[in-house]
Amino acid sequence: MNPGIVVPVALFVCVTYAIKVCVDAVARRRMMQAGGSAELVASVLREEELRRRHSSLRWGIVLLSVALGFGLIQWFGWQDVTPGMVAVLAGATGLGNLAFFAVSRKLG
Structure with missing residues (x-):
């Protein structure tokens, strides 16, 4: 680097x-x-904590799926940047976001 x-x-x-x-x-x-009332402050802080957790969950799922995409690229032995390689990474990112959406709906 x-x-x-x-x-x-x-x-x-x-x-x-x-x-x-x-x-x-x-x-x-x-x-x-x-x-502001104590309830208002507490609810804002709870919402912020939930948002932070969801953000961490989203990045964890998306990065895991991108890692799997890179693993597939390595497994197939692709060396040059091709549209197929870009499609695998874009698809892995999309699947990670969809997985996060499904998980977040189940959580609340």
């Missing part, structure tokens, strides 16, 4: 995530200072 490419991308991702965390913290603080 070329550090000239990886370092700026990683820096951008870290700065973006830090800004998101700060904005979320400020929003929670303002909600608490605005005198």
Whole structure:
């Protein structure tokens, strides 16, 4: 990996995530200072936790399906980027998203 490419991308991702965390913290603080009811604050925090769990579940399922797609590519011995290889990866990503949809419907 070329550090000239990886370092700026990683820096951008870290700065973006830090800004998101700060904005979320400020929003929670303002909600608490605005005198919102304890039920409202608790429900917002529960919903945020559920959203975070679903996000982790989605990425886990999608990355697992993409890994299976790469495994199929390796198993077939494909070396060059072909439309078939791209189709396998796109199909694996789509199947991962569909699996997440099915699981999330069962969860609630």
